[in-house]
Amino acid sequence: MSPATRCKAETLLTEAALRRTPPRIAVLQVLLNAREPLNQDQITARLDRDAPNKVTVYRTLQALCAAGIVHRAFVQKRTWYFESAERCTEHQCHPHFTCTGCGRTSCLAEMRLPAVARSYKGYTIQRQRVQLEGLCPKCRECK
Amino acid sequence: MSPATRCKAETLLTEAALRRTPPRIAVLQVLLNAREPLNQDQITARLDRDAPNKVTVYRTLQALCAAGIVHRAFVQKRTWYFESAERCTEHQCHPHFTCTGCGRTSCLAEMRLPAVARSYKGYTIQRQRVQLEGLCPKCRECK
DNA sequence: ACACTAAATGCAACTGAGTTGCAAGAAGAA
DNA sequence: TTCTTCTTGCAACTCAGTTGCATTTAGTGT
Ligand SMILES: [Zn+2]
Ligand SMILES: [Zn+2]
Ligand SMILES: [Zn+2]
Ligand SMILES: [Zn+2]
Numbered sequence: 001m002s003p004a005t006r007c008k009a010e011t012l013l014t015e016a017a018l019r020r021t022p023p024r025i026a027v028l029q030v031l032l033n034a035r036e037p038l039n040q041d042q043i044t045a046r047l048d049r050d051a052p053n054k055v056t057v058y059r060t061l062q063a064l065c066a067a068g069i070v071h072r073a074f075v076q077k078r079t080w081y082f083e084s085a086e087r088c089t090e091h092q093c094h095p096h097f098t099c100t101g102c103g104r105t106s107c108l109a110e111m112r113l114p115a116v117a118r119s120y121k122g123y124t125i126q127r128q129r130v131q132l133e134g135l136c137p138k139c140r141e142c143k
Numbered sequence: 144m145s146p147a148t149r150c151k152a153e154t155l156l157t158e159a160a161l162r163r164t165p166p167r168i169a170v171l172q173v174l175l176n177a178r179e180p181l182n183q184d185q186i187t188a189r190l191d192r193d194a195p196n197k198v199t200v201y202r203t204l205q206a207l208c209a210a211g212i213v214h215r216a217f218v219q220k221r222t223w224y225f226e227s228a229e230r231c232t233e234h235q236c237h238p239h240f241t242c243t244g245c246g247r248t249s250c251l252a253e254m255r256l257p258a259v260a261r262s263y264k265g266y267t268i269q270r271q272r273v274q275l276e277g278l279c280p281k282c283r284e285c286k
Numbered sequence: 287a288c289a290c291t292a293a294a295t296g297c298a299a300c301t302g303a304g305t306t307g308c309a310a311g312a313a314g315a316a
Numbered sequence: 317t318t319c320t321t322c323t324t325g326c327a328a329c330t331c332a333g334t335t336g337c338a339t340t341t342a343g344t345g346t
Contacts, residue, residue: 019313021323040303053325058304060323075218078333079303095259097266108266114257116238116273122280123240123251130259131272137265162342164294183332196296201333203294221304222332 001029008032016067023052027060028069028084036107037073037081037096074098074105074131083107091115095130101139108132144172151175159210166195170203171212171227179250180216180224180239217241217248217274226250234258238273244282251275 009028013020030046031038040058044051051057061082064070073083074096087094087109094109116128152171156163173189174181183201187194194200204225207213216226217239230237230252237252259271 019322021313023324054303055305055326056324063323078221097268100269108263111260111263113259116256116275117254120251120254122283123275124278124283125240125275126243126277127275129274129276131274132259132266132268132270133272134269135267140265140267162293164342166295197332198297198334199295206294 001033005029005032012069016069018063018067022050023056024060024063026050026052027057028064031064031070031082031084032086034083037083037105039076039079039081041079043082073107076105081105091127093127093129095132097132097134097136099136099139100133101135101142104136106136144176148172148175155212159212161206161210165193166199167203167206169193169195170200171207174207174213174225174227175229177226180226180248182219182222182224184222186225216250219248224248234270236270236272238275240275240277240279242279242282243276244278244285247279249279 006025006029009025009032010020012028013024018024026047027043030043034046038046040054040061043061044054044057052060061070065072065082069085070082071085071088071093073081073093075081076098085093087107092113092115094107095111095113096105097108098105113128113130116125118125149168149172152168152175153163155171156167161167169190170186173186177189181189183197183204186204187197187200195203204213208215208225212228213225214228214231214236216224216236218224219241228236230250235256235258237250238254238256239248240251241248256271256273259268261268
């Protein structure tokens with residue numbers, strides 16, 4: 001882990017008024033470095049020896065989500081995948097793409113999405129989450 | 144249940160080359176009549192005395208989803224909510240709105256959504272699912 | 287109408303990510 | 317440093333979902 005990432009993690013925690021504890025800094029660093037959403041086991045695996053108890057990871061993710069630093073990106077096979085919220089705007093999370101061929105899910109973080117209406121039939125729409133489905137570049141070739 | 148709904152359910156099963164068994168017809172009828180996505184317990188509750196075994200409901204929903212007649216609309220508190228696919232198009236499911244105030248999720252089946260690109264960086268995009276978040280009409284008043 | 291076969295059902299038992307309670311430990315304020 | 321409050325680790329629990337298998341049934345073809 002780079003010292004820059006660590007610094008970023010600590011800053012985010014401070015801004016969210018969360019205590020800067022080793023487990024939180026560690027988990028947040030993993031998510032800041034990840035290119036794809038990770039589930040709890042994957043986060044634990046990346047921490048290896050420094051991994052805290054699984055309940056601590058669980059509660060850490062809860063706290064980070066409540067603070068808005070981390071998002072629950074999607075659920076697959078009954079497990080949640082988490083990611084840093086840094087590549088999402090206030091009104092729109094970046095889309096996730098699930099391949100019907102290989103089952104893999106990836107972030108399309110740079111994809112521009114058409115904006116949705118801010119209100120509809122009395123509903124105030126504050127945030128939009130988009131899930132895409134189809135064939136990934138690899139599976140498209142094989143087909 | 145109206146005889147029309149039953150007929151519709153049986154037709155859908157036949158078209159999908161699925162056996163028209165009592166549990167399947169019953170579960171499908173419930174979903175065709177529902178205005179909101181339902182989880183397994185809610186489906187069972189609506190069938191009351193006629194409710195099949197929970198494993199049968201589970202496997203029925205699996206079969207209906209595999210056939211594309213039913214969609215897994217969203218997951219909430221570790222349980223899946225199902226709905227008939229009749230109000231979705233091939234490329235776009237109707238959006239679901241979750242209120243951050245009361246936690247309720249509702250279908251915005253008539254809402255028009257801007258179309259998303261059919262391909263992006265080598266990905267072939269076949270279907271789009273949109274999840275919205277904000278305040279529902281009731282919670283907006285109270286606020 | 288009857289026999290046959292592949293598919294569906296019900297039951298019981300299992301799975302495992304998520305969740306909780308509580309005692310011990312650590313962060314941050316005074 | 318002391319104190320208070322929040323956080324952590326452990327063990328135990330929850331419960332929707334999942335599986336295996338024996339029994340039943342839908343649909344097909346006599
Ligand atoms: Zn693929
Ligand atoms: Zn992402
Ligand atoms: Zn509401
Ligand atoms: Zn819906």
